[in-house]
Structures are given as C-alpha cells and as structure tokens.
Amino acid sequence: MNLFKKPKSQTPFNEVQQIALAKADAKHFGPLYEKYFDTIFRFIFKRLGGNEAESGDLCQQTFIKAMANIDKYEDRGLNFVSWLYRIAQNEVNMFFRKQSKAYTVEIEERKFTGIIEEAGIVGYMTQDEQEKLMDLLNAMEQEHLDLIELRFFQELSFKEIADIYSITEANAKMRVYRILEKLQKKWNEQKK
Amino acid sequence: MERTKEMRRFTLNKEGKNIEPNPNQIKRFKDFSRIYSDYELLTKKRTRPLYKDPKLYLLFVIIGVLVLLLLFD
Numbered sequence: 001m002n003l004f005k006k007p008k009s010q011t012p013f014n015e016v017q018q019i020a021l022a023k024a025d026a027k028h029f030g031p032l033y034e035k036y037f038d039t040i041f042r043f044i045f046k047r048l049g050g051n052e053a054e055s056g057d058l059c060q061q062t063f064i065k066a067m068a069n070i071d072k073y074e075d076r077g078l079n080f081v082s083w084l085y086r087i088a089q090n091e092v093n094m095f096f097r098k099q100s101k102a103y104t105v106e107i108e109e110r111k112f113t114g115i116i117e118e119a120g121i122v123g124y125m126t127q128d129e130q131e132k133l134m135d136l137l138n139a140m141e142q143e144h145l146d147l148i149e150l151r152f153f154q155e156l157s158f159k160e161i162a163d164i165y166s167i168t169e170a171n172a173k174m175r176v177y178r179i180l181e182k183l184q185k186k187w188n189e190q191k192k
Numbered sequence: 193m194e195r196t197k198e199m200r201r202f203t204l205n206k207e208g209k210n211i212e213p214n215p216n217q218i219k220r221f222k223d224f225s226r227i228y229s230d231y232e233l234l235t236k237k238r239t240r241p242l243y244k245d246p247k248l249y250l251l252f253v254i255i256g257v258l259v260l261l262l263l264f265d
Contacts (some may be wrong), residue, residue: 026231033224041221045213054212060230096199102215106205115242130204138201145200 015080019073026067033063036081040088047092049105058095064143082163085156089146089164107153114152119180121187136186144179151176160178 013031021028040062044082045055065087071190096103116125116133125133137148150156162172205211243249 012212030224030228033227034222037222038206038218041218042213046211050213055213059221060227062236063227064231067227068235072232093199099199103200104207105200105202106211107202108205108211109208111236112204131235134202134204136210142199145202 002006004015015139016075019070019080022067022070023073026070029063029067029070032080036084036119037063039081040084043085044088044092046147047105048095048103049107054095058088062091065091078163078166079160082160085160085166089150093146111153111155115148115180115183118152119184119187121184131189133183133187136183136190140183144182147172147176147179 013035015032015035018028018031022032030157037059041055041059044058044062045052048055048058062084068086069087073080092132112130115137137145141150147161150161151158156164158169158172158176161176162169165172167175
C-alpha cells in the first residue's frame with residue numbers, strides 16, 4: 001500500500017441530489033452548470049457555425065432559463081442534459097427567427113458526406129453536384145432541417161434526439177430516415 | 193402545408209475548417225458567478241420596503257393626493 005498516496009476526497013457527483021438542491025435554491029445550480037456548460041456551449045457554437053460571441057450570449061440565456069425553470073424539470077426518463085439541449089435548441093431557433101435574413105451556417109464536408117451516404121446517394125459527386133444537393137437540403141422545411149442538423153451535424157444519438165422532441169427513439173429514427181428518403185427522391189428527380 | 197420561413201442556410205465549409213470551439217473559447221464564457229448575478233437581477237423581487245424608499249413613498253403620496261383632489265373636485 002502506498003502510504004504517500006493522497007486519499008480521494010472527492011465525493012461522486014449526485015445529479016439527482018444536485019437538481020433537488022438547485023430547485024430549493026438557485027445558488028446550488030453551480031455544479032450542474034460546471035458539468036454541462038461545455039456540452040451546451042459546443043452544441044450552440046456548432047449550430048451557429050462557429051459564431052463565438054453569439055454562442056456565449058445564447059449559452060448564458062439557456063442557463064438562466066434553466067435556472068428559472070428548474071422547478072418544471074422532472075426526471076421522467078428525460079436526462080437533464082436533454083432538457084438543457086431542448087432549451088438551447090429553442091434559444092437558437094428564436095435567434096434564427098429574429099434575423100432579418102436567413103443565417104448562414106457552415107458545415108464540415110465530412111458531415112455532409114454522412115448525409116449523402118445515409119440518404120443512399122451513390123457515386124462520385126462533383127463540387128457542382130454537392131452544391132445542388134445542398135440547395136435541395138436548404139429548400140426543405142426548417143423543422144426537417146433541425147432533425148438533420150441534430151443527427152448529422154451535431155452527431156447526437158437517436159435517443160438524445162428523441163428526448164429533445166419528447167418522442168420515442170424509434171420515432172426519431174423513422175423521422176430522420178423519412179427526411180433522407182425525401183431528399184433522395186428529390187435528388188433523383190433532379191438528375192432525370 | 194405552408195412552408196415555414198427560412199431561418200438558416202447551410203453552406204459547405206470547403207477550407208476544411210474545424211467548427212468546434214477550442215478550450216480557450218469555452219473558458220472565456222464559462223462563469224457561473226456572472227450568470228448567477230444576472231439571474232438574481234432578473235428574478236429577485238424588491239426587498240426594500242416602500243416606507244424606506246423616500247422617493248417612491250413621496251411619489252405614491254403625490255398620486256394619492258391627486259386622486260383625492262380629482263375625486264372631491
């Protein structure tokens with residue numbers, strides 16, 4: 001036994017207990033903030049295509065709203081982080097709606113390739129074709145784009161998407177694949 | 193179905209730029225004390241009693257006198 005080894009003094013983080021404490025007094029929200037800030041900031045940052053200042057503001061608003069509404073949070077199979085994602089998702093959508101013109105979000109080529117593969121669009125794509133497919137994607141309903149974004153750009157699992165929308169995992173999967181089918185259909189029609 | 197207003201447009205990032213925040217960017221915005229004080233400002237109710245705020249007290253007295261004058265006029 002190593003006598004010089006410091007004993008572990010850290011107690012394991014008990015999320016349920018911490019949420020109960022934060023419900024009683026907002027000052028106890030700190031550990032939850034420390035735990036989830038990075039995840040939520042990253043989520044918003046990617047949704048805004050790397051806009052640092054706006055991401056900081058929206059992240060702050062998300063956590064203030066979470067603190068103000070923590071009484072409404074009930075752990076009925078919904079993870080706390082999914083509840084935070086839901087608030088952040090609404091904040092970002094509100095931000096998009098407030099813009100006078102459509103907000104441009106840059107996405108990585110690797111992630112776009114993921115959509116192409118999942119949609120079953122085979123074969124080599126020229127840059128021009130990629131742009132045409134991107135136009136088709138942009139022409140889709142905003143609600144559909146939200147789902148595509150969560151799955152392929154944010155790389156969330158179907159369980160996480162299901163939690164955000166309060167639907168089942170199977171339903172989330174079905175919705176995403178229906179959108180991809182629609183995209184594939186439009187692509188094939190355009191190619192004819 | 194009516195098509196919803198276009199909120200954002202995706203463009204392909206051709207330069208291969210990584211759209212992930214770096215640790216410094218995260219650190220810059222991570223400050224619980226700041227959001228806690230903002231939260232307090234937004235939610236905290238007025239704790240100072242009315243009689244301890246002379247300006248507000250005087251304002252209510254003036255409003256009261258004006259109302260009485262108008263009623264008995």
